[in-house]
Amino acid sequence: MEQHIRLLDCTLRDGGHIVQGKFGESVIKNTIKSLVEAGVDIIEVGFLWDSVNDKDTARYYTIEDVKRILPEDRGHSHFSLMADFIDLEHLEPCDGTIEYIRLSFKRWRLDWGLKTARILMDKGYKVFINPVNNNVYSDKEYIEVLEKVNELHPYGFSIVDTFGVMRVNDLSHRYYLVENNLLPDITIGVHLHENLGLAYNLAQHVAQIANPTRNIVIDGSLLGMGRVPGNLCIEQIADYMNEQYGTSYALEPIYDAIDDYIAPIKAREPWGYAIPYALSAKYYLHRTYAEHLINKKRLKTKDIQRILSQVDPSEAETFNEEYIDKLYMEYMDVKYDDKADLKNLSDILAGYKNILVMAPGESLKTSADKIAAAKTADTCTIAVNFVPEAGADIIFLTNTKRYDSIKDKKGDSKLVITSNLMRDIESYDAAIAYNELVYFNDEYNDDSTLMLINLLVKLGVKELSFAGFDGRKNGKLNFVDNSLDGHQDNPERSQNTKRILDNVFADVKKTFITESEYK
Numbered sequence: 001m002e003q004h005i006r007l008l009d010c011t012l013r014d015g016g017h018i019v020q021g022k023f024g025e026s027v028i029k030n031t032i033k034s035l036v037e038a039g040v041d042i043i044e045v046g047f048l049w050d051s052v053n054d055k056d057t058a059r060y061y062t063i064e065d066v067k068r069i070l071p072e073d074r075g076h077s078h079f080s081l082m083a084d085f086i087d088l089e090h091l092e093p094c095d096g097t098i099e100y101i102r103l104s105f106k107r108w109r110l111d112w113g114l115k116t117a118r119i120l121m122d123k124g125y126k127v128f129i130n131p132v133n134n135n136v137y138s139d140k141e142y143i144e145v146l147e148k149v150n151e152l153h154p155y156g157f158s159i160v161d162t163f164g165v166m167r168v169n170d171l172s173h174r175y176y177l178v179e180n181n182l183l184p185d186i187t188i189g190v191h192l193h194e195n196l197g198l199a200y201n202l203a204q205h206v207a208q209i210a211n212p213t214r215n216i217v218i219d220g221s222l223l224g225m226g227r228v229p230g231n232l233c234i235e236q237i238a239d240y241m242n243e244q245y246g247t248s249y250a251l252e253p254i255y256d257a258i259d260d261y262i263a264p265i266k267a268r269e270p271w272g273y274a275i276p277y278a279l280s281a282k283y284y285l286h287r288t289y290a291e292h293l294i295n296k297k298r299l300k301t302k303d304i305q306r307i308l309s310q311v312d313p314s315e316a317e318t319f320n321e322e323y324i325d326k327l328y329m330e331y332m333d334v335k336y337d338d339k340a341d342l343k344n345l346s347d348i349l350a351g352y353k354n355i356l357v358m359a360p361g362e363s364l365k366t367s368a369d370k371i372a373a374a375k376t377a378d379t380c381t382i383a384v385n386f387v388p389e390a391g392a393d394i395i396f397l398t399n400t401k402r403y404d405s406i407k408d409k410k411g412d413s414k415l416v417i418t419s420n421l422m423r424d425i426e427s428y429d430a431a432i433a434y435n436e437l438v439y440f441n442d443e444y445n446d447d448s449t450l451m452l453i454n455l456l457v458k459l460g461v462k463e464l465s466f467a468g469f470d471g472r473k474n475g476k477l478n479f480v481d482n483s484l485d486g487h488q489d490n491p492e493r494s495q496n497t498k499r500i501l502d503n504v505f506a507d508v509k510k511t512f513i514t515e516s517e518y519k
Helices: 025-038 063-067 107-122 139-152 168-179 199-209 235-247 251-268 277-281 285-295 301-308 322-332 339-349 368-374 400-406 448-458 490-501
Strands: 004-007 042-048 078-083 100-104 126-131 156-160 187-191 216-220 355-360 378-383 394-397 414-418 428-434 462-467 509-511
Touching: 004 107, 004 235, 004 400, 025 042, 025 251, 042 100, 042 107, 042 339, 063 107, 078 187, 078 339, 100 107, 100 156, 107 126, 126 187, 139 168, 156 168, 156 216, 156 235, 168 187, 187 199, 199 216, 199 235, 216 235, 235 251, 277 285, 285 301, 285 322, 301 322, 339 428, 339 448, 355 368, 378 448, 394 400, 448 462
Parallel strands: 004 042, 004 216, 042 078, 078 100, 100 126, 126 156, 156 187, 187 216, 355 378, 355 462, 378 394, 394 414, 414 428, 462 509
Antiparallel strands: none
């Protein structure tokens, strides 16, 4: 008789999202070998793909492709692949190499899932039906799916918490719905995500409430590796199963695999619990909404929370970049009549002959003498989103994440902010309408230095000097202070900035005191 609760490791499949499946052939083989030595019941070795991949990628077109990476000694482990909306009619009949194939699909592709499952079952595979985003189904809709699954009678059906939104009560409710409506000989799978930091807790809970006559498969991955924020850690649930259910998973091979193969990847491409992804779960949203806002590099967590709370439920299930960018722009564009502020700023600048714009590039450290020489008594220094060591006459702030680092260091500098910061900053010398600064002949760019140039040109400035406006050097951005790192390092964005400088501000006399790709 099969063990009542078994573990499936999906590191090479779900973890493949972190590295686009490109673990390297040696890592793929050694990871599988370690999991076999650990006695993991089912090892998912990657995705079935719609084309042939190279040997370093855990994606396969045929079963023959898979055989080269499996060890001779396979212990008691069985092997699985996952497929997501591809044609699998070409796949070889099951010869025991890959025993399980799991089909993942969104709800509008149920027909594909059922049709493909029948093709694979006819070929001899044990098929799991894995409808993603289980939370988007009403109870009635989920039962209708279960009825179709019963009619097909595959090997397994999985509860997939794609958005990582389930709490204990949610999992209980969904499990009992499946338990009471799924044929008793169909295995129930559970795939949990770490958005709320609850994966380990939920895995223990499902083990405790599971019907002892029902076969259960719980997914996990080494160190929780998977599309950010990640999955249940297989090392945790294996240890729990040993302690509570007397299983005999060997943890040392798992720890070795983590140390040797997975931890180095996590050091380069981190995953794990993060508040923005928890917020995406809080609002039952596709995780990419949080990720997209994180990548703006301009928002504090509270800003992300405010924007995510505005997403309409009709847009929650599938990521819509145009929609979330519209919400972002609406959030940033705090309506404000800045006429008086512009007049005040114009009066301040009228007392100076020259303007030196200081961006936070690394060249500030290497060209200190040149900068000091340029800062004459009749020069107004304006620093962008930071406070230089020698101070500045004006701090121009567009980024809410930078405020905490400058508020105690700005001294006598005047603070000019964009209107999106007015929600959270009470004391400032001038506020400027955000949307008036981010468009350049209808082209959008929220580079803070460009926004400042736009502002100064609107005030009639014809000549500008720059320091620290470095752009990319040796393929990346570098900053005068490491705490400023994390800015969007995007070659296309950099090219866009240069194009605007050359075209939109062609009539501005620009002097670069430090080295710059924009020179």
